[in-house]
Amino acid sequence: MKNKYGQLSTLVYETDKPVGVSFGDVAYYLERLRDVNGPILEPGVGNGRFLVPLLQANKTVVGYDASAHMLEVARSTLQQHQLTAELVQSDFASYQSAPRFDAIVIPAGTFQLIDSFETACTVLGNFYQQLNVGGRLMLDLDAAQAIFTSQPSMRKWQVGGGSIVTLSSTPLNVDYANQVSTELHRYELWENGQLQRTELEEFVLRWWSPSEISMALQLAGFTNVVVSGGYEYGRAPQSSDELISVEGTKN
Ligand SMILES: C[S@@+](CC[C@H](N)C(=O)[O-])C[C@H]1O[C@@H](n2cnc3c(N)ncnc32)[C@H](O)[C@@H]1O
Incomplete structure (x- = not known):
């Protein structure tokens, strides 16, 4: 989804x-x-x-x-x-x-x-x-330009105790005809240096x-x-x- x-x-x-x-x-x-x-x-x-x-x-x-x-x-x-x-x-x-x-x-x-x-x-x-x-x-x-010019990025958050969540965001497609941009979001939950869980999300925005x-x-x-x-x-x-x-x- x-x-x-x-x-x-x-x-x-x-x-x-x-x-x-x-x-x-x-x-x-x-x-x-x-x-x-x-x-x-x-x-x-x-x-x-x-x-x-x-x-x-x-x-x-x-x-x-x-x-x-x-x-x-x-x-x-x-x-x-x-x-x-x-x-x-x-x-x-x-x-x-x-x-x-x-x-x-x-x-x-x-x-x-x-x-x-x-x-x-x-x-x-x-x-x-x-x-x-x-x-x-x-x-x-x-604004439109923020959506169709998105770049690959990586962010991380401390979510309590020794846990962090990282988000790597990869632009997949920009459909100029329908004004829709698609990114793949990959979330990873890490506890004490061990990967616990991965979640993928297709992130779609229309400008x-x-x-x-x-x-x-x-x-x-x-x-x-x-x-x-x-x-x-x-x-x-x-x-x-x-x-x-x-x-x-x-x-
Ligand atoms: C950017 S967040 C905004 C949350 C909150 N309104 C705020 O101002 O911080 C977008 C929200 O839209 C919900 N959402 C995404 N697609 C949806 C859909 N098709 N129908 C209803 N809610 C949706 C997400 O689950 C998420 O909670």
Whole structure:
């Protein structure tokens, strides 16, 4: 399975990006969501990095994620913080709900994990369906150049005791026609110098141009679509921006 966020991938995410880590997104979205009092949906909720600050801001949140490992971490993090949220195991394309959300928010470039344009458009249509009238969709995307220029790399994390996890990342393919890049991620867990476990993951990301994502939201029915650069709402994206965010409203 692609983008599976298995056991070691989850361990690395939680070690590298636990609750408290922000890419500038936490403050940005808390501000954008300040006036939202109804339920918020976070697709790809992961380990709860963003969920916990939302709940601490007294928001009501439903989160879903395809990875059972990520959801397990999120559940234990909520328990540690004495917070509650409805968490569901689901894929982007399969999650069903009646219109009941006042906002849907997808930080951390998570929307790019949908590697087909057609599926992404179907998911945007589902988001539109799941929002109440007046509800807003907010998501962000890494700039295209960061995705199709990725280089082979090796990283390691201390994960407690004498254990480390290494991640070697190898670019496999860049499909310019479909705007999809594929890397092979090889995670290895080492204890006291002995290899304990290996996990392979095909990591696939689709890149979007600012005008393309704007049109895709409009195609799904969203209005007041605003694409911004660098978490500065309303500032048009520039070539140097590492990140673009997009927001649209259901009328
Ligand atoms: C980059 S992490 C983001 C986690 C969290 N939202 C955050 O902001 O830190 C992406 C998450 O999307 C989930 N994911 C990947 N593919 C998915 C899919 N097809 N459907 C639902 N969730 C998916 C992964 O399991 C992972 O938890």
